[in-house]
Amino acid sequence: MTLPAVAPSAVLVLEDGSRFEGRPYGSTGRALGEIVFSTGMTGYQETLTDPSYAGQIVMMTAPHIGNTGVNDEDMESRKIWVAGFVVREPSRVVSNYRAQRSLDEDLVADGVVGISGVDTRAITRRIRSAGAMRSGVFSGAEAALAPEEQLRIVQEQEPMAGMNLSAVVTTPERYDVPAVGERVGSMAVLDLGIKRQTVTYLAEHGFDVTVLPSTTTLAEVRELAPDAVFYSNGPGDPAASGGHVEMLQALLRDGIPYFGICFGNQLLGRALGFETYKLAFGHRGINQPVQDKRTGRVEITAQNHGFAVDAPIEGITESPAGFGRVQVSHVSLNDSVVEGLECLDIPAFSVQYHPEAAAGPHDAFYLFDRFRQLVLDRRNGTATIATSGAAQ
Structure with a gap:
């Protein structure tokens, strides 16, 4: 007996058609923006709250993100600005005396749609080869959209070039x-x-x-x-x-x-x-x-x-x-x-x-x-x- 296909609970779609299936992280829904990667092993909170990342889906190349949680003191602005967030393995626990909340809590509070459990090394290599691209994270009900529909949505968004933010x-x-x-x-x-x-x-x-x-x-x-x-x-x-x-x-x-x-x-x-x-x-x-x-x-x-x-x-x-x-x-x-x-x-x-x-x-x-x-x-x-x- 052939089992029916099960839609992924979250998927990252690049404008060249590449797809990376994973798990929801933060809010669920749809996030659109230019996919970029950040190579810092620390400072994820400063990255997320840096207004320079507005309009971008940020992927962390460090594999383990969130272990020190978040706090009010390290906020670089009034909110998280990234359009979406991509990590390989979010920390299951917060272990730092300065932490006031988990990273996941802030992502949910600011409505940031993310994805985890993807091969960030493969995605980084893809970007290094093809360049920064328009992309989208689809999770929850959005993940059940047909792949061709998700790709159409990604490709129809405005590119970063020419954008005043x-x-x-x-x-x-x-x-x-x-x-x-x-x-x-x-x-x-x-x-x-x-x-x-x-x-x-x-x-x-x-x-x-x-x-x-x-x-x-x-x-x-x-x-x-x-x-x-x-x-x-x-x-x-x-x-x-x-x-x-x-x-x-x-x-x-x-x-x-x-x-x-x-x-x-x-x-x-x-x-x-x-x-x-x-x-x-x-x-x-x-x-x-x-x-x-x-x-x-x-x-x-x-x-x-x-x-x-x-x-x-x-x-x-x-x-x-x-x-x-x-x-x-x-x-x-x-x-x-x-x-x-x-x-x-x-x-x-x-x-x-x-x-x-x-x-x-x-x-x-x-x-x-x-x-x-x-x-x-x-x-x-x-x-x-x-x-x-x-x-x-």
Whole structure:
């Protein structure tokens, strides 16, 4: 006797037709987004609550996830932002004195549809071969949909290229965080998907921080008369953020010192006149090697980006948009992607990675000190524009 086929309780479907059957994890239902992988062995809570992952289904390459639970202190924002979550083996118990809840509880509370019990190594190899793809997690009743229907749903969703997500993840209203210790000045921070620790570290370096929604206008920033401007990390395609680029160009012409990270690095690149492009599978995780081109020093960095700046790796280049000399300050040792930009004639620099990484590593933390010194020198009339190199 032939037994009737039993539909899987959860399935991950990639746009190339690949299917991986597993078990529901977190909420049940349907999750759609770009499938990406994160290589960090720790810091899953920081990854999940990083707004830069909005619109993406994140798969952890570490096989065992959730053993330390979750807590309120390590939240990088107000909620979990990932579109979906993929793990091999979720921890059956929580074992950490700081844990307040299980990871599964937070996934359910925030409505995040996940899948477990799949071969994450095979999926990673597939992404490494074919590139990041549109995907979907289907569980519960959604798992019973016909495979061809699930694939159609996945293939009809909008791709990440051309998507502007800053309005989704930004703060709904302005808020202020006072400087800690010796005050350096005021800083206007454009929240394009900022993480909590970034604001904390900027304040701890002497800045009165004003965090602004992504819809803030140039006139509103100028009204604040800030001593410095910061563009945060965030999700989406930098080519779809033309308004933020135009505002940054105006602020650079005003001579206001600028520091950008991740998405803020890509937007500085576009403001300077360079193009950006989509990477095949991006850089994600907390073990990405980057070299400072001036000193040769290698930093292990935390990253999450699917787009990069197209600028000459070697030598000094004239900014196509008329901002003077520019050079690439940092480069990825994995694939030679631009990891930092340094302006030589205006007080501006940026990096593609996250120097504030709460889960570690902290090799690049010196960049906060360097920007602080840049602002101080600018104010005292002793500015030296060069910014790269390790802290002295």
